[in-house]
Amino acid sequence: MKPIQLVIADDHPVVREGLQKMLGNQPDFEIVGEASTGAEAVKLVSQLQPDVVLMDLRMPDLDGAAATAKIRALEVKTSVLILTTYESSVDILHAIEAGATGYLLKDAKKEELFSAIxxxxxxxxxxxxxxxxxxxHKVRTPAQITLTAREEEILALVAxxxxxxxxxxxxxxSEATVKSHLLHLFEKLNVSDRTAAVTAALEHGLLRLET
Structure with a gap:
């Protein structure tokens, strides 16, 4: 039986080396490439068309979600398994919307990782x-977003x-405090940038533009 061909995409050499050693011990896995950036991952998939890419979320050039979207656009049969330390709602939604087939956390047991692959x-x-x-929970629970008075004021200024x-x-x-409030806003609204935050707030009736 043909082994499952894998590409490991992670910007940390130690993580890539650890995954390579762990996965290399499985007779049905074959590691055919490694990438340290999202752009490298897309290039490798285009060239090698592996069965699975293990994709980290936070990487240089392109993050994991953006790289996943580009891989999907290649129209290859490669599946993307997100392997990350991040489990925020924004990260999850972006990865799934981009076309990831799986989403696993790095603290998963190795047997879970093998099975997921x-x-x-x-x-x-x-x-x-x-x-x-x-x-x-998200599907079953109606979205009820509540902003603090300070978050509302910041959002109005952003708008x-x-x-x-x-x-x-x-x-x-301080600018650091403003940035922290914005990150909380992005989390609440399930967005990743200022424009999307304003749009989402308008859709949820949390913001009214002055006329």
Missing amino acids: RTVARGQAILAPSVTTWLL RGASNKQIARTMRL
């Missing part, structure tokens, strides 16, 4: 238990085009 190689989806629980520096000066906060 074999599952996605067959084209079947696999999610970490905590991710499955979160998705089920007017204010930069972090301008917001900090207006509200007498």
